[in-house]
Amino acid sequence: MAEYREIIFNSDKIQTDDYFVNIGPQHPSTHGALRIVAKLEGEIVQSIDPVIGYIHSGIEKMCESLSYPQLIHLTDRMDYLSAHMNNEAVCLCIENALQVEVPERVKYIRTIMDELTRIASHQLWWCATGMDMGAMTTFFYGLRDREPILDIFEETCGARMTFNYNVPGGLMFDIHPNFQKRVKDFIRYFRKKLPEYDTLLSGNVIFKERTKGLGVLSKEEAIAWGVTGPSGRASGYSCDVRKLHPYSAYPYVKFEEKLATDGDTFWRYQLRIEEMWESMKIIEQLIDNIPEGDFAVKMKGVIKLPEGEFYQRVESARGEFGVFIVSDGKKNPYRLKFRSPGFSNLFVLNELVKGVKIADLVAIMATLDLVIPDIDR
Amino acid sequence: MKALFNYIKEVLGGFYTLLQGLGVTGKYLFTPWNYVTQSYPENREKLQMFERFRGEVIMPHNENNEHKCTGCGLCELACPNGSIEIISKSILTEDGKKKRIIDKHIYHLGMCTLCNLCVRACPSDAIIMGQKYEHAVYNRSNLTKVLNKPGSKIMEGIKE
Numbered sequence: 001m002a003e004y005r006e007i008i009f010n011s012d013k014i015q016t017d018d019y020f021v022n023i024g025p026q027h028p029s030t031h032g033a034l035r036i037v038a039k040l041e042g043e044i045v046q047s048i049d050p051v052i053g054y055i056h057s058g059i060e061k062m063c064e065s066l067s068y069p070q071l072i073h074l075t076d077r078m079d080y081l082s083a084h085m086n087n088e089a090v091c092l093c094i095e096n097a098l099q100v101e102v103p104e105r106v107k108y109i110r111t112i113m114d115e116l117t118r119i120a121s122h123q124l125w126w127c128a129t130g131m132d133m134g135a136m137t138t139f140f141y142g143l144r145d146r147e148p149i150l151d152i153f154e155e156t157c158g159a160r161m162t163f164n165y166n167v168p169g170g171l172m173f174d175i176h177p178n179f180q181k182r183v184k185d186f187i188r189y190f191r192k193k194l195p196e197y198d199t200l201l202s203g204n205v206i207f208k209e210r211t212k213g214l215g216v217l218s219k220e221e222a223i224a225w226g227v228t229g230p231s232g233r234a235s236g237y238s239c240d241v242r243k244l245h246p247y248s249a250y251p252y253v254k255f256e257e258k259l260a261t262d263g264d265t266f267w268r269y270q271l272r273i274e275e276m277w278e279s280m281k282i283i284e285q286l287i288d289n290i291p292e293g294d295f296a297v298k299m300k301g302v303i304k305l306p307e308g309e310f311y312q313r314v315e316s317a318r319g320e321f322g323v324f325i326v327s328d329g330k331k332n333p334y335r336l337k338f339r340s341p342g343f344s345n346l347f348v349l350n351e352l353v354k355g356v357k358i359a360d361l362v363a364i365m366a367t368l369d370l371v372i373p374d375i376d377r
Numbered sequence: 378m379k380a381l382f383n384y385i386k387e388v389l390g391g392f393y394t395l396l397q398g399l400g401v402t403g404k405y406l407f408t409p410w411n412y413v414t415q416s417y418p419e420n421r422e423k424l425q426m427f428e429r430f431r432g433e434v435i436m437p438h439n440e441n442n443e444h445k446c447t448g449c450g451l452c453e454l455a456c457p458n459g460s461i462e463i464i465s466k467s468i469l470t471e472d473g474k475k476k477r478i479i480d481k482h483i484y485h486l487g488m489c490t491l492c493n494l495c496v497r498a499c500p501s502d503a504i505i506m507g508q509k510y511e512h513a514v515y516n517r518s519n520l521t522k523v524l525n526k527p528g529s530k531i532m533e534g535i536k537e
């Protein structure tokens with residue numbers, strides 16, 4: 001950015017073949033109000049500068065004036081595609097601080113919901129990635145398969161995106177009687193449909209030629225920039241919070257942490273497809289064994305955290321999501337900080353796009369899976 | 378020779394992957410029972426929301442125009458963004474005691490995030506989530522509603 005301003009103000013520095021293109025803030029392939037200033041030479045990208053903050057809503061500051069049960073609903077509005085994980089992170093943080101043990105039933109249901117959210121998020125990401133690269137079909141096929149999951153959510157949580165289903169100490173309602181049947185139906189359905197994704201996009205020769213070897217992120221760089229989630233794991237950086245710091249029912253299930261070594265656009269894509277298979281495995285292990293019991297423990301009317309600092313991380317669909325609460329013993333937090341995966345994943349983009357064509361910039365950006373409210377919050 | 382053979386194989390293989398993709402879309406094009414799109418405003422009659430669907434906050438009244446709200450104000454306290462305002466008034470009961478009852482339960486739908494916290498907080502289950510999903514109005518002020526109907530009173534037997 002500095003360079004960009006400098007050039008504007010010192011016009012003798014302008015070189016005739018350098019020019020700047022603004023992508024966004026209103027551009028479909030930035031998936032939200034994100035502005036990318038790209039410095040181009042001809043069609044080749046030299047560097048980019050992400051400008052964020054167009055939809056900054058001050059959620060962290062707002063949380064300071066809300067009580068703990070109230071602030072959970074704001075986390076739905078950050079990374080709206082992994083709303084359930086965000087809710088859970090705050091609840092786990094509060095429960096750990098108060099040393100409340102939630103019933104097993106709650107853990108199972110939370111984990112199933114997490115994985116359903118992950119599948120739904122990856123489906124929408126798949127839609128958008130295809131569309132960014134000019135494949136309109138994928139958009140409708142992905143949304144078609146996402147619909148049954150949203151129906152499951154709507155039936156049990158009462159909302160399709162902003163669930164607010166977790167409360168400190170458990171869940172807002174018990175699962176709907178149809179829940180198990182619907183989830184099983186969905187898994188059966190989606191096991192048939194997921195191979196179609198491979199036929200449509202992963203196997204497509206044009207897609208492969210465009211993405212293989214493009215935007216390579218090395219493992220060292222991934223660690224240095226804090227790139228987590230499938231984007232980091234595609235570079236061989238083992239960072240799955242579900243494995244490293246298991247929470248809820250993850251210790252009870254068997255699943256693989258998918259890793260790749262190439263770190264290019266194709267593998268970032270491929271890993272998300274494989275994660276959907278893994279998520280389905282996790283759900284299948286849990287769905288028949290949901291223990292009986294309460295869906296929430298009784299909490300005090302006014303929840304006050306003990307004085308101190310508390311951190312909780314979860315694996316959202318995009319990477320490590322963290323909640324850091326500083327409490328001074330009152331009923332609202334003194335300071336609350338969210339570590340959102342999108343923020344770190346966005347700023348590595350400059351390293352990946354040097355020397356690629358401008359159309360490939362869009363492809364690389366798509367496989368980083370950016371959700372803008374998650375970055376701006 | 379081998380290189381040429383591989384080249385031709387690659388080109389044909391590439392075409393094959395494209396045809397496979399077209400096969401998937403073609404299959405759906407010619408099987409109308411697989412269509413998933415719905416024509417929305419036309420199917421309004423049939424469109425049923427799930428029972429837990431959170432469309433708006435409503436206060437159910439029975440046939441005698443009675444509701445369960447005591448005017449305790451707990452929902453107002455639970456709401457994270459001030460979407461609910463409780464205005465209460467005091468009346469004299471038959472045995473001459475003063476009593477506070479609800480005058481107006483004001484609800485700002487335009488501010489509400491449909492978080493369900495007020496419904497959870499209400500001790501007498503006076504408010505619930507409604508199923509309405511079309512909220513567009515011509516004027517913003519139409520989004521502010523008074524939930525207790527005019528002339529309504531509290532149901533018998535609701536303890537305060």
Ligand code: SF4
Pocket residue numbers: 434455456457458459460461488489490491492493494495496
């Ligand atoms: S649903 Fe939430 S935001 Fe809406 S009125 Fe109730 S407490 Fe307030």
Ligand code: SF4
Pocket residue numbers: 445446447448449450451452453463498499500501502503504
């Ligand atoms: S709706 Fe319920 S919580 Fe709100 S004032 Fe009436 S009785 Fe109290």
